[in-house]
Amino acid sequence: MQRITTSDSPFTLLQQRLQYVSLQQEKPWRVWVENVPQWETQSPTAQFEFPLVSEYAPCEGYPFLLDAIRNRENGMYGLQLEQDQILVTNGALHGLSLIFRSLYRPHAVALCQAPILGSIATILESYGYTIKYFTSHQGELDIERLKAECADPNVSLVYVNTPHNPTGDILSRNTLAQLAELVQRRGINLVADMIYDSLTFDGAQSFTPLAATSVWKNVYAVNSMSKNYGSPGLRIGWVMSDRENIRRMAGFFEQECVAICGIAQKQAQLLLERGNRDLVETIAARKKYIEAKLAAFQGISYMVPRGGTQFYVQLPVDDIDLFADYMLVNYSFAITTISNYQGGTGSYIRVPTVYPIETTEAALELLAEGIKSFSFHYIMSP
Structure with a gap:
């Protein structure tokens, strides 16, 4: 054939x-x-609002959407998230790209939970990262192996996807706490891709590393409307981290993208408030x-x-x-x-x-x- x-x-x-x-x-x-x-049934959409078309949105995102995201994350995970710890992005991939770019240094190594979506690997490699892979099983990782890998001074970040695409594995609360402690001790970064965190089954529950530590300087969480709310066409994602990290990435964002479509942000707000x-x-x-x-x-x-x-x-x-x-x-x-x-x-x-x-x-x-x-x-x- x-x-x-x-x-x-x-x-x-x-x-x-x-x-x-x-x-x-x-x-x-x-x-x-x-x-x-x-x-x-059809998901809700916003009524047309002229100012959302005739003006640039704030590069961090409109306050009405930041507030809806904050309420969602605080409600799910018991966080004390504030608006200035959130950046609205053009989908989760854009958010990941901003994080990877902001953290890159020459000869950087990214430790990634495998299998990994090909486009994410491509983004990392295009910035110059070398990728090394590890796997999870029933919510657990070989932490000792990761500790040994992180002894390499070139390791810049650890990327995890929970719930995982495509295996569906969900990292346990203890595993994420260990990862948060590891990256802070080593001075590297943890990036948690959580775009499926609403979609858990049979009593399973998602956890966020942001709830495992009060210090977010080395911790990032990414989410979006695409999977959890069935709305990939909105192209709305968000990054959560330390205020200074968000401020730095917002500067990159403004220079390359200016702002996210205001109407899409309004639609995302309505979906978040309605729930999924x-x-x-x-x-x-x-x-x-x-x-x-x-x-x-x-x-x-x-x-x-x-x-x-x-x-x-x-x-x-x-x-x-x-x-x-x-x-x-x-x-x-x-x-x-x-x-x-x-x-x-x-x-x-x-x-x-x-x-x-x-x-x-x-x-x-x-x-x-x-x-x-x-x-x-x-x-x-x-």
Whole structure:
């Protein structure tokens, strides 16, 4: 079979598959790649307000949004967060980029929880960081190993994602407290990416390192509207840290971006004030449905995620991207594979929990049929 994707392209393999789909719109495509939660009903939007269009917003964010973010974080985690400890950004990736840039020094090393979203690794590498990877298991890390890694004077930061994309693991309160203590003792930085922190299941709970210490000079937490509130189009994220850290990053932000769209900020405020309980309950129900369906599959392996918006499923195939291209050509079915990440190995795909049950049912049927068909044409892993 001729491959659809190639490592020579400037685009990710996922984006190449989506481009392939866009060029043949007459086909009945089933695209099962997204991990943004879909509301059952339309999410609220703001009324048009002329001043929000005719003026530049403050580079830190409008006070009405900063106040809504502060209330959310303080309510979830018992913090004493203030407005000047928050920076509104153009999504979480923009926030991470600002942090990474502000912390970079020559020969810097970033210790990152793996697998890591490919775009985050690309940002780090583009600034000059060398990346070293570590993994978590059931909320715990090998702290002694991390202590040894942090003895390297070039280590600048530790990046964690909790709940983790794609494994769904949630770092424990004790683990985050140990990390906060470690970075402060070593004079390095902890960056916690928490864009799925509302989406936890079966009694699991997210924790923030900001609650583990009263000193935030070496601690950053990042969040956004995209996953927790199903609103990636708003492009609203935020960073929380020490006042001086926020002030420094706001200076970078003003120079390169000036401000975030005021209407998007108003819409984000309304969503934060309304809350996302309906959305979280919907995703929990879809997760349970997928969990039951996957149990009937033969030859696959996975851990039931404690949080996030996907199952991380290993298929019995030797070449997962050949399989993904096969599904695209033969079943008009687009999926996301481990190639969307760095620092991981294995024949994994991302099974999203964000789509309506009808869409998910049809997608799982195609996946089961495709695995069976692929096995007749290509070598399958034992």
